[in-house]
Amino acid sequence: MNRYLNKLLLVLLTGLCLAQTTSDMLTPAIRGVGDRLACLCGSCKNTVATCQMLGCHYSAPGRERIAKMQSAGSSDDAIVADFVQREGKKALAVPPTEGFPLLSWVMPFAFIGVGLWLIYWFVGRYRRPAGFTPRIDQAALDRYHSQIEKELTRLE
Amino acid sequence: MENLGAIAILLAFCLSIYSVFASITGVRTNRPVLALSGQRAVYSIWFLLTTASALLVYALIAGDFRLAYVAKHSNRAMPTTYKFAAWWGGMEGSLLLWSWILSSYSAVVVFTNRKKLRDMMPYVTGILMTVLCFFLILITFIENPFQVLAVGKGITEVPDGNGLNPLLQYWTMAIHPPTLYMGYVGFVVPFAFAMASLITKQPGDAWIHTTRRWTLITWGFQSSGVLLGAGWAYAVLGWGGYWGWDPVENASLLPWITATAFLHSVMMQEKKGMMKVWNMVLIAATFFLCIFGTFLTRSGIVGSVHAFAQSPIGKYFVVFLAVGIAGTVYLILDRLEYLKSEAQLESVISRESSFLFNNLILLASCFAVLWGTIFPVISEAVTGEKISVDAPFYNRVNVPIGLFLLFLTGVGPLIAWRRSSLESLKRAFFWPSVAGLVVIAALLISGVRHFYASMSLGLCMFVTATVAIEFFKGGRAIAAKSGQNLIAAMLELTHRNTRRYGGYIVHMGIVLLFLGFTGAAFxxxxxxxxxxxxxxxxxxxxxxxxxxxxxxxxxxxxxxxxxxxxxxxxxxxxxxxxxxxxxxxxxxxxxxxxxxxxxxxxxxxxxxxxxxxxxxxxxxxxxxxLVTWIWVGFYVLLAGTLICLVPPKVKMQYLRTETVGYVKQNEPVSQ
Structure with a gap:
């Protein structure tokens, strides 16, 4: 009995869960626009073009919509604007380069700029002054010589 | 059984408070017996948390479905391995694992240093137990793994559990979370020593010498954890992605990056007595990023497929982070006097400078990832509108940074400590540069027009050549003296200075990782x-x-x-x-x-x-x-890390460059 129940479950579940279609069209033209749009399925951080989840509830219809608008003569920018109008700015895969979101692009490079300035400051502060050489202390020099001798002997 | 588990956790919590109090009061009031009892409480805490963990694992394996945790994360049909893995499959169990690992590490630290560092150890114990106490608050009062299913006033049970998430029923998933936790938790130890060093106003580097191996082992665990996770994603998610820039994935990468920067800059402190403040900042940043990562996974602040269910514990983490960061900043600022540099840079073209750039680029990469992870939250708070920061953002920002880092990986070993002349640089750079350029030219001729891929492969060749030359030159010198063949001489070379040559092998692991990443372009x-x-x-x-x-x-x-x-x-x-x-x-x-x-x-x-x-x-x-090279790179990186841990055959004593004063050039030296 258990065997039959399992078989029935198998048929039902595989029917429900595995049945799919390959309607996820992806031409280079669709990829071009899809790469600019975030997949908002909630399970990935990919774009509409790169989301690989078969039958994804966001990227699959998204690709179809892009294809439809392209065949209706819409430009790539118009398609992207249409997605933004529907979903808000979160429809874009990367933050826009204007207004507050511009900060997302600027800050990492500003960080490098500040870091370079800090290195410049550090080098300026801790660099030995030019034209000066360290005074040689004979006792220290002897210590170093004996250390070198010892290590060379060990190496041989 | 559930009562025993809950009491064990409650007792561990009480003992952790006692341990903090006794250790610190003992050393402050000069009562060594009290301080010692605080340290010994650590062993009891470990015993209690081991008992609680064993009881939970037993309940999972035996299928005690009266426990809510067991009913939620296990079922009868699951193989025993995954029943065991359900220990960290849910919020409560994973917090218990965190606490158990920390108590185990603390017990090892207290035991191995029982006759050393007597002035620092009470503070080390106090800090370790403060962190543990925080986690025990969470599992004692908010996310207790021993809660039972109840109907009215009676305990009930379900006939079978929900089972572990099927995506987690994969062999790397059985070892990825504990490996990652061993990394996350392990960074608490060097942090505790660093803070104890500040509290006790230690002028020396005792904390660094004591924790060097510890940091390296922890870094090895963190690297393994991150890459095992990548391996799991590649084999399980069904689309071959090994890294998706998910917030929780990013959270595991952040402390790894700062720890990598620390492992490099710490050499400046050991060899030159420089960058003491910076090393404190780096180890503190690593620790707080570990806590931040744990917070990110459990607070629900950012959406992630890897995150646990939403929980009220987020605000506790915020308070812990705020208090911890404020305390650390205060300590560092208050002790600046004890963190003064002991030497000066002799030249801008030196190994020291290359470490400065290496640290800058590593931290820039860390900041870019952190910024991208939290920017949607910041943006929503400021503008009220949600935005997406997805893989293309991270790739655009991090690929150039990563390539520059790869370049520095090759440059570092070519530049001498203290100063390098332009002539020596020309000699050192010539063949590696030729090798890199030949690869780029060959790719161009064969029709590859992907800029970043060509640059990456060229740089991989460049770094490989620098590492190979280092081994070859050293090996040849030993072979000439000893008459060994070149391979045996290179092994001897590695054994003589395991830290340096193990480090080069780690660099080769990184090169292989980049080789694997680059394949994604095709x-x-x-x-x-x-x-x-x-x-x-x-x-x-x-x-x-x-x-x-x-x-x-x-x-x-x-x-x-x-x-x-x-x-x-x-x-x-x-x-x-x-x-x-x-x-x-x-x-x-x-x-x-x-x-x-x-x-x-x-x-x-x-x-x-x-x-x-x-x-x-x-x-x-x-x-x-080329994707397989990622996994090969992981094994090479791991091998390099293990070699670094092997004691060197020849113990070299490098005396620090001491600045005893200055005289003008051509001025007679007075004794």
């Missing part, structure tokens, strides 16, 4: 509906569906496609991608088939059958060039 994919007996192509492969099979066992039902793979008309193998539906959770998963080769992987996912009545198999096929 990925191919296709999705086909195929009838049994029909064939389709991807790349140079012809794939023919021979059969569709199905079956079931007590845990899941399965259906698989049997696919014959041919190249140029001759069959080279059979692959069997499979779909499973787990009975307890009714969740489908993919068991992809991968034909792994060093030059490329053929990756098949059986995505199901068409629902249009034709009953055709849907096969997603991918060709991933």
């Amino acid at each position: 990925n191919k994919d296709a999705t086909n509906d195929v009838k049994t007996g029909d064939a389709f192509h991807i790349g140079r492969y012809e794939l023919k569906i021979r059969d569709l099979l199905d079956g079931d066992n007590e845990n899941y039902s399965w259906r698989k496609a049997v696919v014959d793979v041919s190249v140029g008309g001759s069959v080279i193998g059979t692959m069997e991608p499979e779909q499973r539906v787990y009975k307890a959770s009714r969740q489908p998963t993919s068991e992809v088939a991968i034909r792994r080769r060093l030059h490329e992987d053929l990756y098949l996912n059986f995505a199901g059958v068409t629902n249009d009545g034709r009953n055709m198999a849907i096969i997603q096929s991918y060709v991933f060039p």
Whole structure:
């Protein structure tokens, strides 16, 4: 009995869960626009073009919509604007380069700029002054010589 | 049993408070016996948390479905390995694992230093137990793993549990979380020593010498944890992605980056007595990023497929982070006097400078990832509008930073400590540069026009050449003196200075990782509906569906496609991608088939059958060039880390460059 129940479950579940279609069209033209749009399925951080989840509830219809608008003569920018109008700015895969979101692009490079300035400051502060050489202390020099001798002997 | 577990955790919590109090009061009031009892309380805490963990694991394996945690994360049909893995499959259990690992580490620290560092150890114990106390608050009062299912006033049980998330029922998932936790938690130890060093106003580097091995081991665990997670994603998620820039993935990368910067800059402190403040900042940043990562996974502040269910514990983490960071900043600022640099930079063209740049670029990468992770939250708070920061953002910002870092990986070993002349730089850079340029030229000639991929492969060659030259030069010198062959001489060389040459091997691991990442620029994919007996192509492969099979066992039902793979008309193998539906959770998963080769992987996912009545198999096929080098790179990196841990055959004593004063050039030296 258990065997039959399992078989029935198998048929039902595989029917429900595995049945799919390959309607996820992806031409280079669709990829071009899809790469600019975030997949908002909630399970990935990919774009509409790169989301690989078969039958994804966001990227699959998204690709179809892009294809439809392209065949209706819409430009790539118009398609992207249409997605933004529907979903808000979160429809874009990367933050826009204007207004507050511009900060997302600027800050990492500003960080490098500040870091370079800090290195410049550090080098300026801790660099030995030019034209000066360290005074040689004979006792220290002897210590170093004996250390070198010892290590060379060990190496041989 | 549930009472025993809950009491063990409660007692551990009380003892952790006692340990903090006794250790610190003991040393402050000069009562060594009290301080010692505080340290010994650590062993009791470890015993209590081991008992609690053992009880939870027993409940999971025995199927005690009176416990809410067991009912939620285990079921009868699960293999025992995954029942054990359910210990960290949910919020409460994973917090218990965190605490247990920390108590184990603390016990090891207290035991191994029982006769050393007597002035610092009470503070080290106090800090370790403060962190543990925080986690014990969470599992004692908010996310207790020993809560029972109750109806009214009576305890009840369910006949079977929900089972572990099927995506987690994979062998790397059984070891990835604990490995990552061993990394996360391990960084508490060097942090505790660093803070104890500040509190006790230590002018020296005792904390660094004591924790060097510890940091390296922890870094090895963190690297393994991150890469095991990548391996799991590659083999389980069904589309071959190993890194998706998910917030939780990012959270595991952040402390790894700062720890990597620390492992480099700490050499400046050991050899030159420089960058003491910076090293404090780096180890503190690493620790707080570990806590931040734990917070990110559990607070629900950012959406992630890896995150645990939403929980009220987020605000506790915020308070802990705020207090911890404020305390650390205060301590560092208050003790600046004890962190003064002991030496000066002699030249801008020196190994010291290359470390400064290495640290800058590592931290820039860390900041870019952190910024991208939290920017959607910041943006929503400021503008009220949600924005997406997805993979393209991270790739655009981090790929150039990563390539520059790869370049520095090659440059560092070529520059001498103290100063390098332009002539010596020319000599050192010539052959590695030629090797790198030859690779770029060869790629251009063969039609590769992908800028970043060409640069990456060229730089991989450049770094490989620098590492090879280092081994060759050292090996040849030893071979000339000892008469050994070159390979034996190189082994001898590595054994003489395991830290340096182990480090170079780690660098080679990084090169191989980059080689694997670069292959992604040439990925191919296709999705086909195929009838049994029909064939389709991807790349140079012809794939023919021979059969569709199905079956079931007590845990899941399965259906698989049997696919014959041919190249140029001759069959080279059979692959069997499979779909499973787990009975307890009714969740489908993919068991992809991968034909792994060093030059490329053929990756098949059986995505199901068409629902249009034709009953055709849907096969997603991918060709991933060079991806196997990521896993090879991981093993090389691990081997390098282990070599660094081996005591060197020759103990070199490097005396610090001491600045005893200055005289003008040509001025007679007075004694």
